[in-house]
Amino acid sequence: MRQPLPQRLLGISGKLLIAAILGFIILPAVVVTIAAFNSKAILTFPPSAYSFRWFERAVSYGDFKKGFQAGLTVTLWASTIALVVGAAFAFAINRYQFKFKRALEGLLLSPLIVPHFTIGLGLLMLAAQTGLPRGYPLIVFCHVVLVLPFVMRCAYISLQNLDTRLELAAASLGASPLKILLTVTLPLLVPGLVSGWLFAAILSFNEFTASLFVTTQATQTLPVAMYNYVREYADPTLAALSVIYIVVTAVLLSLANAYLGLGKVLNVEQGR
């Protein structure tokens, strides 16, 4: 059965449009990926000869190794703290009525509006005023503030998708409030909480703007180290590092999706 011509044209142009949009989204990644395999010490496109040497340099360069460790430390602490705090707040907002509930909600979601450099600069000034050292606690605190809204969102959406009648059924079957939390509520929230944590970790690990203000030479995270590198060198090392970034992130997200079903968390799905 052939569709009428106008509809077919519409279908074809729709597909072209989607292809074009996807193309533009992945174009930078493609350019960087190809540049990473350039054997010359300049960032040109397209390369004339190919090699893996910049990947070797990317993983052996001292500042990057240190930056990776610093970044990982900050990320693990920040996203875990944000998970606990964010889940607790989401729970309170979802389950309880209290004064200033709206205000608290707005406050916690506000870093989505306040620019990262404002938060970084503000913390830097506070640290300078109070004489606080610019160590890990400050960076972790900064990242917690930045990723908290995302974790809270994830936890909040999972809580909203959770059918409270499941908890009522558990109560009627003799489960105490603590048992309900442990056997029904938490197990059903795990996918949402884990993906919230994962988003927080990815965001924190990639965060640059605010980190630039609150890190020092000793505590610089990987993106800051990359920024400092590019100010001195213009070889494809960064491109190689970007490729590693993309691959690792993609693998993590695919695993998370396969085991947790991120789709369930990202859009408000009707629970059965």
Added chain:
Amino acid sequence: MPAGSPVIEDAPRRAAVQLDGVTKKFGGSVALHEAWLKIPSGEFMTLLGPSGCGKTTLLNLVAGFLDTDGGEIFIDGTLVTETPAHKREIGIVFQNYALFPHMDVAKNIGYGLRMRGVPKAEIARRVEQALALVKLTGYADRRPRQLSGGQQQRVALARALVIRPKVLLLDEPFSALDKNLRGSMQVELKEIQRELGVTTIFVTHDQGEALSMSDRIAVMSAGRIRQIATPDEIYRRPADRFVASFVGDVNVLKARLGSRQSSEAVATVGGIPVIVPAGPLNDVASGAAIDLFVRPEHIQLAPAGEAGTLRGTVSTHIFQGGHVDVYVEAPALSRDRILVRLPGVDAITRWPVGGQVGLRFGTTDLTAFPVEGDPA
């Protein structure tokens, strides 16, 4: 219930559930107004009423999911008004089943037993029995999403029954099922309930379901219990206009109150005398206009002009399989067309559309109420 459970004595039927003037408010609005209810052990009690009348609220109060704003609740003679839900030993089945999606069927059914610290071997045995009870033997390892709606509802029922609850609460358990399945589930639930003798409160807004399953029905409207009686009594002796029109089809005819004895009164409809219960007409003066409520199966058709009949014109037939619904116009008796329910197909040929017929009312099973102030 599984073998070995004690036989419940029948003789002194104590109240398994008792509500003494229970009230519930949400904000300023009253969702349940002073409900008084006494449900004997083993009874199948149905709460029937339109959407928003407070059925679920009443159920949630019994289950302990809501706090009362007045009155007391007793279960098995014990005051439970302040008892939290998890200590009330109540089985509940929700409309959407509310099975735990992260547990298989056996885990779902065994949940309440695990919470009670029952030994593993006994849990396995009782889960197996419960599965057999709801005819789902062999489904123990399935996840809830791998089951049909009817099967999920059976698992929910098994999960609620396996803890041997003092009361079983069901909130519109079958309304998500298609009509055929609903019918067979109704029969099955009734069988299981009778077999186990478990006191049951069943919520529905489907009057057919209520009439066919219940020992007694509590008809509710706007947060109040309007009448508590057996299905037969609710149908034949409705306490007020609301109950009369909510349960079953009914024709409302213009009539006049005649003389009144102690419990019965004589009313005239189109000059013909009929007997109605006097109770609802206590405040009505003799000779005043009243509304006569007549069920469609309590009207017979006769050739027009026959003695003791009232004249009408047939306007439509609707063939219903087992019976025929004949609509008769009689402006002197009723603004709406009068519904007459006749057995057998021959009614269609016997009373052709447009033809004149005589309406004859039975002398029993009629009720009358004061005329409503405003046709709201």
